[in-house]
Amino acid sequence: xxxxxxxxxxxxxxxxxxxxxxxxxxxxxxxxxxxxxxxxxxxxxxxxxxxxxxxxxxxxxxxxxxxxxxxxxxxxxxxxxxxxxxxxxxxxxxxxxxxxxxxxxxxxxxxxxxxxxxxxxxxxxxxxxxxxxxxxxxxx
Amino acid sequence: xxxxxxxxxxxxxxxxxxxxxxxxxxxxxxxxxxxxxxxxxxxxxxxxxxxxxxxxxxxxxxxxxxxxxxxxxxxxxxxxxxxxxxxxxxxxxxxxxxxxxxxxxxxxxxxxxxxxxxxxxxxxxxxxxxxxxxxxxxxxxxxxxxxxxxxxxxxxxxxxxxxxxxxxxxxxxxxxxxxxxxxxxxxxxxxxxxxxxxxxxxxxxxxxxxxxxxxxxxxxxxxxxxxxxxxxxxxxxxxxxxxxxxxxxxxxxxxxxxxxxxxxxxxxxxxxxxxxxxxxxxxxxxxxxxxxxxxxxxxxxxxxxxxxxxxxxxxxxxxxxxxxxxxxxxxxxxxxxxxxxxxxxxxxxxxxxxxxxxxxxxxxxxxxxxxxxxxxxxxxxxxxxxxxxxxxxx
Numbered sequence: 001x002x003x004x005x006x007x008x009x010x011x012x013x014x015x016x017x018x019x020x021x022x023x024x025x026x027x028x029x030x031x032x033x034x035x036x037x038x039x040x041x042x043x044x045x046x047x048x049x050x051x052x053x054x055x056x057x058x059x060x061x062x063x064x065x066x067x068x069x070x071x072x073x074x075x076x077x078x079x080x081x082x083x084x085x086x087x088x089x090x091x092x093x094x095x096x097x098x099x100x101x102x103x104x105x106x107x108x109x110x111x112x113x114x115x116x117x118x119x120x121x122x123x124x125x126x127x128x129x130x131x132x133x134x135x136x137x138x139x140x
Numbered sequence: 141x142x143x144x145x146x147x148x149x150x151x152x153x154x155x156x157x158x159x160x161x162x163x164x165x166x167x168x169x170x171x172x173x174x175x176x177x178x179x180x181x182x183x184x185x186x187x188x189x190x191x192x193x194x195x196x197x198x199x200x201x202x203x204x205x206x207x208x209x210x211x212x213x214x215x216x217x218x219x220x221x222x223x224x225x226x227x228x229x230x231x232x233x234x235x236x237x238x239x240x241x242x243x244x245x246x247x248x249x250x251x252x253x254x255x256x257x258x259x260x261x262x263x264x265x266x267x268x269x270x271x272x273x274x275x276x277x278x279x280x281x282x283x284x285x286x287x288x289x290x291x292x293x294x295x296x297x298x299x300x301x302x303x304x305x306x307x308x309x310x311x312x313x314x315x316x317x318x319x320x321x322x323x324x325x326x327x328x329x330x331x332x333x334x335x336x337x338x339x340x341x342x343x344x345x346x347x348x349x350x351x352x353x354x355x356x357x358x359x360x361x362x363x364x365x366x367x368x369x370x371x372x373x374x375x376x377x378x379x380x381x382x383x384x385x386x387x388x389x390x391x392x393x394x395x396x397x398x399x400x401x402x403x404x405x406x407x408x409x410x411x412x413x414x415x416x417x418x419x420x421x422x423x424x425x426x427x428x429x430x431x432x433x434x435x436x437x438x439x440x441x442x443x444x445x446x447x448x449x450x451x452x453x454x455x456x457x458x459x460x461x462x463x464x465x466x467x468x469x470x471x472x473x474x475x476x477x478x479x480x481x482x483x484x485x486x487x488x489x490x491x492x493x494x495x496x497x498x499x500x501x502x503x504x505x506x507x508x509x510x511x512x513x514x515x516x517x518x519x520x521x522x523x524x525x526x527x528x529x530x531x532x533x534x
Contacts, residue, residue: 065343
């Protein structure tokens with residue numbers, strides 16, 4: 001059983017999910033990512049789109065043992081086993097939770113440089129849902 | 141807290157044993173806890189005399205979403221009582237307790253009931269994996285691929301990185317709490333393990349192994365609150381609620397500036413301490429939210445028992461052991477006693493009230509003459525936290 005995020009709702013997030021579009025608050029210039037209905041700093045709700053570079057460093061991470069990830073990721077875990085998830089400190093400042101791909105967990109270190117890639121997340125409603133994962137920047 | 145608040149006492153507490161009860165219904169579990177709470181009031185109390193009831197639950201996998209509270213109340217002979225379901229993830233009944241406290245403190249109610257229940261054991265595995273993973277920021281946490289062990293594991297790794305806390309120190313919480321649970325007749329996991337055995341258990345979400353996590357539990361709990369002036373009519377040992385605090389925070393951990401503290405817990409603790417006119421040094425025992433071992437490590441500093449960097453040593457040095465200077469989770473905590481999600485908050489109150497009255501079952505687990513006890517109940521990974529301070533009768 002999956003957590004249900006409808007296709008229109010997921011689709012509305014493609015700018016921030018696939019192109020890493022943050023919001024730049026028009027009042028206080030805070031960079032808000034993931035996007036929010038209003039600025040957590042000043043409360044204004046007007047933002048300009050501000051694409052992020054997609055570079056960052058590993059802030060923390062975990063390796064989720066086989067069978068433990070949410071049901072949406074059953075296919076992925078069946079194919080690749082344990083799944084690595086981290087919090088990435090983006091170069092521009094915001095943090096984001098994402099999978100860490102193409103890396104042996106034994107080689108991961110807090111602070112290591114990463115870069116964003118678009119990858120398949122899971123299927124729902126017969127449609128592949130894509131999102132951003134991060135890979136070691138040295139593999140760029 | 142408002143200046144015109146009335147003093148409030150807990151006059152009765154009840155709880156089922158925590159464990160696996162696949163054959164029992166929600167109604168049967170809740171009725172047992174409620175009956176125990178009413179029977180615990182020495183002067184007796186008619187269930188119909190309750191003015192307001194607050195029932196915490198995450199809703200048992202969606203098995204009973206609507207009209208949850210009236211269904212529980214009718215099962216407990218409380219048909220007709222004003223009641224509602226309170227949801228705040230794993231802090232559901234911590235918030236139910238706060239709501240009941242506020243109802244009595246404000247003067248709106250004379251007697252209020254706060255309870256909680258969860259039945260986690262007999263659901264299809266697919267459903268369990270679904271409903272236990274939707275108390276975070278689903279769009280960003282779950283749909284990146286992480287579960288709750290993963291979220292707490294990332295906090296643990298950050299604590300290790302920033303403060304040099306070791307994996308052995310963190311897992312020592314799980315060893316301590318399992319040891320405490322052995323003497324608790326209501327606990328689920330009554331089997332002690334050594335630290336070496338704990339560290340050798342299968343990996344769950346690195347750096348966590350199975351020893352770092354609570355399990356799947358069925359159970360219910362309920363407590364009865366009354367204004368201080370009339371509490372003595374019911375009992376000679378009213379336990380006063382001297383501090384109540386609660387807070388919320390960003391639900392997703394990537395929106396928080398630090399992963400080595402829970403701001404909602406700090407706000408809740410400050411509020412409760414300020415109201416009580418007490419500080420961390422006054423607390424004789426605490427029941428804290430150790431859904432994962434790091435949760436207790438975070439609680440030590442969030443509650444002011446030590447600095448963040450010292451938290452790992454606090455448990456490793458035995459400070460928070462049952463026979464240490466500051467016992468934490470003598471019940472066994474969520475890891476040892478069990479974590480029937482919605483029942484946990486008022487289950488913590490159940491333990492504290494018995495300890496403060498000197499009636500903890502099994503003499504070996506009774507803390508000597510405690511005066512103040514603190515309960516710390518966390519929803520999700522810190523998106524909501526309730527803290528309460530209770531005082532033994534003079």
